[in-house]
Amino acid sequence: MSEPADCQPLPTRQQPASPRLRIGFMLAPRFTLSAFANFIDVLRLAADDGDGSRPIRCRWTVLSSDMAPVQSSCGIRIETEERLGDPTRFDYIIVVGGLIDGGAGLSPEQNAFLQRAAAAKVVLTGICTGVFALARLGLMDGYRCCVSWFHHQDFLAEFEKMRPVSDQIFVVDRDRLSCSGGVSAAHLAAFLVDRHLGRAAARKALSILMIDEPMAGDRPQPGLPLELTARDPLVRRALLAMQQNLHAPLPIDRIARDLGVGRRKLERHFNADLGIPPADASVRIRLAQARMLLARTDRTVTRIAEETGFCDASHLIRVFRETEGTTPDIWRQERGGAETFAEP
CATH class of the missing domain: 1.10.10.60 (Homeodomain-like)
Structure with a gap:
């Protein structure tokens, strides 16, 4: 898979032993289950031989400040596995968003954790409306970010000085990643698998998920073009x-x-x-x-x-x-x- 030409290389941490890719998920209240599932299934299928699903080559966990389950926008709850702790034990912290009016949003403890992660140069990622949570903390200032065409106007209404990218499926800008959600989450996950585990692992995971081929981040978002921009x-x-x-x-x-x-x-x-x-x-x-x-x-x-x-x-x-x-x-x-x- 090719990387957008205007993106700088992602920082790569030296791993003394496997797993070679470590990811912590933070689920916002009323998060989008499909985006989370698409991303994590690519990791699952790339981490082991066949479809054994063992976290050998990469490891993932769902983080929480209180270990309470998190309810998705469709009502299904996901159990959390680890407390927040030290963010440097991960290569990527991924915030999965969902409904814009999903409630109180991330907790103060979760926000502080993201700030610590940014200070430690851990790569932060916003999936679906997860980029809103990062932007609210000022963690997207000076970065390009990807927002679904469906939420383009919502983003502009809240962050007037930012110009979101809504004509690509995902954006990689130094130590910030973002994607529009849905199946684009699988392609962003495959991008990371390609980078850390190799192209064969990425293609294998997508093939098992019945996705024909990996897509680069600059592939246009499917759906509606943005013809008119309104402020009212x-x-x-x-x-x-x-x-x-x-x-x-x-x-x-x-x-x-x-x-x-x-x-x-x-x-x-x-x-x-x-x-x-x-x-x-x-x-x-x-x-x-x-x-x-x-x-x-x-x-x-x-x-x-x-x-x-x-x-x-x-x-x-x-x-x-x-x-x-x-x-x-x-x-x-x-x-x-x-x-x-x-x-x-």
């Missing part, structure tokens, strides 16, 4: 509703009602913040998704129209031509996108 909280919530209903766009009246405001008030907020009405914003979001699908997939224009809420291929072609000055097929060919297939 009401506008941000409306944009999120539009993004979450691409295939069947909600009427503007319905969005306003769901947000507890009138249509005219919503339109005033959009015009003040973005300079366009909500209906135009909806079209721009869906066109951005259509462009992404044209560039990254071989899906037909008909299917893309269905997935982005246009009436049919003709409707998408007409709106696309008005905006881009050309048809979707020609746009795709000019940008060297996926091979164009004939419409059914």
Whole structure:
């Protein structure tokens, strides 16, 4: 696996004996179980021969200040295994986040532990919204950090002076790592396994997990492109509703009602913040998704129209031509996108 060109090498600790990779997990309240499981399963499969799951080549443990189990966002609880102690016994401390409004967040003891780890030059990692916890402590100041497109606006609202990376699956910047969550956690884990245990171990782990190949950190995040950036909280919530209903766009009246405001008030907020009405914003979001699908997939224009809420291929072609000055097929060919297939 290749490392992004603008990233400096990670510090490597000298290990007198195995394991060669030592990781401590810190689970935030209401953390995302899938991100945690994806990451730890890569470690598990790389640590032993076959699928024996013995922590031979690498070791991992779930840390806690009080040894109480931690509840994930789906309700499943994970038992903790060790108290915080000395952070230098680990090569990486990984904070797994989840729901933005998951409660009180990390405890004062956990925050102090992260500060000690940073002072000792232990590599800190934020998975999913775990990077929020690090940023709140000032531990991401001066670093690039990866945030899911889904939480891009939430991050900007809380950290106005930071510019998160939301078009990559993970970011490695010196002694800080971050990833967008979900399956990207498996690819970040494979990156570390490759670095410490070798490429064969990383590929083996991903293959057993039915993941075709390791992805570099600069691979674009799957999902929605970031077409509009809003500061108004009401506008941000409306944009999120539009993004979450691409295939069947909600009427503007319905969005306003769901947000507890009138249509005219919503339109005033959009015009003040973005300079366009909500209906135009909806079209721009869906066109951005259509462009992404044209560039990254071989899906037909008909299917893309269905997935982005246009009436049919003709409707998408007409709106696309008005905006881009050309048809979707020609746009795709000019940008060297996926091979164009004939419409059914």
